[in-house]
Amino acid sequence: KQEVTQIPAALSVPEGENLVLNCSFTDSAIYNLQWFRQDPGKGLTSLLLIQSSQREQTSGRLNASLDKSSGRSTLYIAASQPGDSATYLCAVPSQGGSEKLVFGKGTKLTVNP
Amino acid sequence: GAGVSQTPSNKVTEKGKYVELRCDPISGHTALYWYRQSLGQGPEFLIYFQGTGAADDSGLPNDRFFAVRPEGSVSTLKIQRTERGDSAVYLCASSLVPGGNYGYTFGSGTRLTVV
Numbered sequence: 316k317q318e319v320t321q322i323p324a325a326l327s328v329p330e331g332e333n334l335v336l337n338c339s340f341t342d343s344a345i346y347n348l349q350w351f352r353q354d355p356g357k358g359l360t361s362l363l364l365i366q367s368s369q370r371e372q373t374s375g376r377l378n379a380s381l382d383k384s385s386g387r388s389t390l391y392i393a394a395s396q397p398g399d400s401a402t403y404l405c406a407v408p409s410q411g412g413s414e415k416l417v418f419g420k421g422t423k424l425t426v427n428p
Numbered sequence: 429g430a431g432v433s434q435t436p437s438n439k440v441t442e443k444g445k446y447v448e449l450r451c452d453p454i455s456g457h458t459a460l461y462w463y464r465q466s467l468g469q470g471p472e473f474l475i476y477f478q479g480t481g482a483a484d485d486s487g488l489p490n491d492r493f494f495a496v497r498p499e500g501s502v503s504t505l506k507i508q509r510t511e512r513g514d515s516a517v518y519l520c521a522s523s524l525v526p527g528g529n530y531g532y533t534f535g536s537g538t539r540l541t542v543v
Contacts, residue, residue, distance in 0.1 A: 319470070347528055358432070358519055358534030359471070366529075404470055414459070414526050415484055418470030 317342045317409045318396055321419035329427050336390040336422045338405035343386045346412035350390050351378050351404045353421065359404065363390070395426045432455075432535035434520050440541045441510055449505040449538045453522030460503050461532070462495055463519040471519055478505060478526060510542045 318341045328334055338348070347366050348382040351359040363372045363379040365388070372381040378391040388405055402421040433452040438529070441447050453460050459478055462470035473487040477497045492510075497503040507514055517537040524530040 338535045348529060349532075351534075356536070359532075360534070361523070364528060366530065406470070409430040409473070412527065413484075414461070414476045414528075415473045415487065416461075416463075416471075416528075417473070420468065422469050 317319055317407060318416045319405060319407060319419035319420050321403075321405060324420065325423040325425075327425040327427065330395060330397060332395050332426075333391070333393050334424070336403050337390070338388040338419055338423070339391070340386045340388075340407045340417075342407075342410060343376050343383045344376055345383065345407045346413055347408070348379075348381050348388050349406045349416070350377075350388075351406065353402045354403060355401075362403075391422075395424075397426045397428050398415075399426050400424055432520055432522050432533050434518075434535035434538050436538060438539045438541075440543060442543055443510060443512060445510055446505045447507050447510055447540065449507075449518050449540070451503045451505070451520030451522075451535060453501060453503070453520070454533055455501070457522035457524050457533075458500070459497065459523040459526045460497060461521040461523075462503070462505050463535070465517045465519055465520065467516075474505070474522075476526075483526075507540075510540075512542045515540055 350362045365381040376393040404421040406416040406418045462474040465471045475483040480500045492508045494504045519537045521532045521534040
């Protein structure tokens with residue numbers, strides 16, 4: 316059964332700091348991995364999708380890497396801003412290319428001005 | 429519409445009552461998903477539609493839960509004989525096609541409270 320763990324559960328940093336969020340998963344036979352952002356009381360916003368054949372994806376100040384063999388992904392946020400404050404969730408298919416996504420519990424990020 | 433619309437945004441119901449939650453996906457999106465999120469947890473998969481048919485309903489917790497998408501657009505999640513444990517935020521998402529390559533667009537959710 317696919318399980319996703321995110322560390323740390325919460326993180327508070329001063330504005331401008333670079334930071335790394337971690338995600339690990341138990342079944343490495345996945346087709347892709349996704350990172351989402353969730354603001355309080357809101358739905359999820361898709362940030363980055365990494366295919367299993369890729370090692371990383373970049374979007375602006377965000378960079379996500381994927382190491383399938385070790386069952387790990389990291390989300391790197393450069394030069395953090397208060398507007399980055401949110402909960403970040405990673406998700407993988409329950410198996411292979413299943414449409415059923417399994418989410419971690421998320422990392423709650425607070426960027427202090 | 430521009431995004432995925434979910435109604436109502438909040439629903440309070442008494443234990444034992446029947447509720448319907450509605451999801452209006454982005455026009456043209458063939459894939460539609462329902463997830464449930466409890467406080468402090470990640471979303472938990474309930475059901476996935478491809479067109480009008482439920483392609484994967486393995487996440488529905490029991491037979492009190494049912495979902496339909498009769499015309500391949502709007503979907504309704506139906507919960508019978510609600511229980512306090514059903515209280516959660518119910519999220520709907522849609523995608524142009526299955527597979528996630530085009531990304532998922534999530535609605536803001538319906539917060540269901542069973543009292």
